[in-house]
Amino acid sequence: SQQGEEDPQALSIQEGENATMNCSYKTSINNLQWYRQNSGRGLVHLILIRSNEREKHSGRLRVTLDTSKKSSSLLITASRAADTASYFCATAPVWGNNRLAFGKGNQVVVIP
Amino acid sequence: DARVTQTPRHKVTEMGQEVTMRCQPILGHNTVFWYRQTMMQGLELLAYFRNRAPLDDSGMPKDRFSAEMPDATLATLKIQPSEPRDSAVYFCASGLVLVTGGVENIQYFGAGTRLSVL
Numbered sequence: 683s684q685q686g687e688e689d690p691q692a693l694s695i696q697e698g699e700n701a702t703m704n705c706s707y708k709t710s711i712n713n714l715q716w717y718r719q720n721s722g723r724g725l726v727h728l729i730l731i732r733s734n735e736r737e738k739h740s741g742r743l744r745v746t747l748d749t750s751k752k753s754s755s756l757l758i759t760a761s762r763a764a765d766t767a768s769y770f771c772a773t774a775p776v777w778g779n780n781r782l783a784f785g786k787g788n789q790v791v792v793i794p
Numbered sequence: 795d796a797r798v799t800q801t802p803r804h805k806v807t808e809m810g811q812e813v814t815m816r817c818q819p820i821l822g823h824n825t826v827f828w829y830r831q832t833m834m835q836g837l838e839l840l841a842y843f844r845n846r847a848p849l850d851d852s853g854m855p856k857d858r859f860s861a862e863m864p865d866a867t868l869a870t871l872k873i874q875p876s877e878p879r880d881s882a883v884y885f886c887a888s889g890l891v892l893v894t895g896g897v898e899n900i901q902y903f904g905a906g907t908r909l910s911v912l
Binding site: 712713715717722723724725726727730770774781782784785786787 | 842899
């Protein structure tokens with residue numbers, strides 16, 4: 683089955699800096715999603731990008747998708763301490779059975 | 795504010811005991827997922843229901859785990875007997891699959907049940 687793989691695994695940055703995370707996957711997808719997980723909480727959907735889209739923005743989030751390289755990146759601009767969390771990419775298969783394949787997560791620490 | 799509700803939030807039990815975790819999906823959602831999260835394995839899909847019918851439970855140890863949806867407002871995950879290696883955080887998520895297509899697969903997660911088996 684498909685598996686998102688985030689890179690780097692852990693990131694520590696100063697408040698105000700940008701944070702960039704990458705995700706790679708192996709097979710064709712319908713869409714790719716990013717989720718955030720705060721400590722002790724469930725995952726929260728952040729943004730979805732379809733396979734025919736190359737870039738998408740939502741507030742301070744920017745997601746890119748390169749289907750030829752089977753990779754995506756999530757950029758958080760002007761990071762805040764509240765952005766400290768784990769970030770997961772998840773891929774949805776082409777046949778649309780509603781399952782998602784999650785990566786192992788990328789821990790981001792924003793230092794005030 | 796629609797949300798997925800999981801109970802209990804924390805459970806400590808002894809090896810061999812039965813554990814039941816409950817999930818109330820978001821009203822109107824027709825898909826329910828059970829995941830297990832550990833540091834070593836990350837997020838693993840255990841079971842997946844659509845319109846209350848189990849579609850995939852291949853990720854679940856069949857000898858001790860069982861998942862059901864008695865009705866559209868309740869999903870349960872049972873472990874009997876529990877073992878220390880079952881210690882993890884168990885998440886329920888729900889979503890909506892449209893009959894007309896255009897599946898966007900967005901999943902809405904509960905806060906999880908943290909299980910400790912001693």
